[in-house]
Amino acid sequence: MRRPTIKDVAERAKVSLKTVSRVINNEPSVMQATRARVLAAIAELDYEPDATARNLRSGTPFVIGLVYDNPNPYHIIAVQNGVLAACRETGFGLQIHPCDSTSPLLAEELAELVQRSRLAGLVLTAPMSERADLVGALVARGIRVVRIIAATEDPGDGPCVYIDDRDAAYEITEHLVQLGHQRIGFLWGGPQHRSSGERYAGYEAALQDYGITLDKHLVIPGDYTFDDGFRGARRLLALREPPTAIFGSNDEIAAGVLAAAKSVGLNVPYDLSIAGFEDSPFSRQSWPALTTAKQATGDIARHAARLLIGSLRQDAYEEHPLGLTNRGFVPQLVVRGSTGPAPLQRPRAPSPSSDEA
Structure with missing residues (x-):
């Protein structure tokens, strides 16, 4: 069976293609009743926007990247699910990029990735997120970055989600x-x-x-x-x-x-x-x-992605810009056998x- 298209959604919801597009892009100009009807049609048809096509049509990137280098597969899966949850809230696409965090050419590799794939920004996990030289090189190239780092408090040097592992x-x-x-x-x-x-x-x-x-x-x-x-x-x-x-x-x-x-x-x-x-x-x-x-790894990653998406589109979340700020998480003791x-x-x-x- 063919995948449903935006035209199918418009016909099911009895609205124009432009209205469906506005709902997908979370634009505030759509009436609540109309928005609910379009969202219901999207759910019934199991429609997923083609982020690449949206990029080409609008000239605005709607895809973010997740960069990781971690030997723990369970941790990475939880991070991916958290970032995906934030992307699905706003219709953004996600490109996952494993890498070698020790590579001296990592900044060039990631800059090329952003340009080639037309990414709007990157969520960096540790240890890349904790390399000041790498983060500085990416920011100097105009690449938006949100970091997930280990810290007892907000370091105050850019958008990040920090985890108080020490306590x-x-x-x-x-x-x-x-x-x-x-x-x-x-x-x-x-x-x-x-x-x-x-x-x-x-x-x-x-x-x-x-x-x-x-x-x-x-x-x-x-x-x-x-x-x-x-x-x-x-x-x-x-x-x-x-x-x-x-x-x-x-x-x-x-x-x-x-x-x-x-x-x-x-x-x-x-x-x-x-x-x-x-x-x-x-x-x-x-x-x-x-x-x-x-450790609420999924929630941590989801908030990092929301920080990035909120900085890219100020209408993405109702709480932007004051509600989407750097946030700390403290893992909680669980006593077992x-x-x-x-x-x-x-x-x-x-x-x-x-x-x-």
């Missing part, structure tokens, strides 16, 4: 300390992500506030991956004095910790408590389910041969 990590560590844990391991995410440093800072601050001396042997570098969680946990559990709890910088790392604990016969949470971060499917599908910090009181005896360490994996 959330503090709360997770505090939860473990209040359960009686004194030796708490920490597994880093990728150092190129500001979120990794922010989460470590929250962990360190909580230990300090509770009078627990930081043991550098309990802090392991790595990336936001299951494999690094597994390997890091095996290193921690092989210590002469292993931790009684491990905080992974995201749920994928924490799931790797859980697998490592089971591989050496530890019972979670009775022998070892484990906490993650983000509340991804990893945290809910693990057994036991993981204590974590719930993977954390419990500190054991009376330290977790038993694996045999030397078990650390070869």
Whole structure:
């Protein structure tokens, strides 16, 4: 079957093509009753505007880009869904662009993408959003950019959505300390992500506030991956004095910790408590389910896209321009079965041969 066209919508709603176009573009000049009739016709026909054709006809770009470089597929899917939700509200199209965040030619690559695809602007995720040189180069080229970044407060240097990972990590560590844990391991995410440093800072601050001396042997570098969680946990559990709890910088790392604990016969949470971060499917599908910090990734991404779209079209949202401002999100602690009181005896360490994996 052929896809419905704007002409089909106009005939179904008994209005002109121009009226349908005005409704799609969210122009304020359409009467509410007429707008409702057109929107009903669009829903009944399952009509989707062709953003590329609109660009060519009007000369105004109606497509934005989402740029990412992240090893966590669950995180990226949530970001995509959030940005798509904002695009669908206003009839904008979306082009998704994975990239290498370490490329020295990334600014040129993204500028070419914007020009070639006629993009109206970009939503930048970490770590690209946290590269001042990259953001500056894009802005200097006249490219509109909204960033999703890790920060405790609005940095005040451009449109962004910021996530207070530090306070959330503090709360997770505090939860473990209040359960009686004194030796708490920490597994880093990728150092190129500001979120990794922010989460470590929250962990360190909580230990300090509770009078627990930081043991550098309990802090392991790595990336936001299951494999690094597994390997890091095996290193921690092989210590002469292993931790009684491990905080992974995201749920994928924490799931790797859980697998490592089971591989050496530890019972979670009775022998070892484990906490993650983000509340991804990893945290809910693990057994036991993981204590974590719930991060509203979809809402974060949706607000970032709304910021960008609102700056492109001042009639896109009723609350523009005062209501669409930089906004902060704080992930919330979710306690599940993977954390419990500190054991009376330290977790038993694996045999030397078990650390070869």
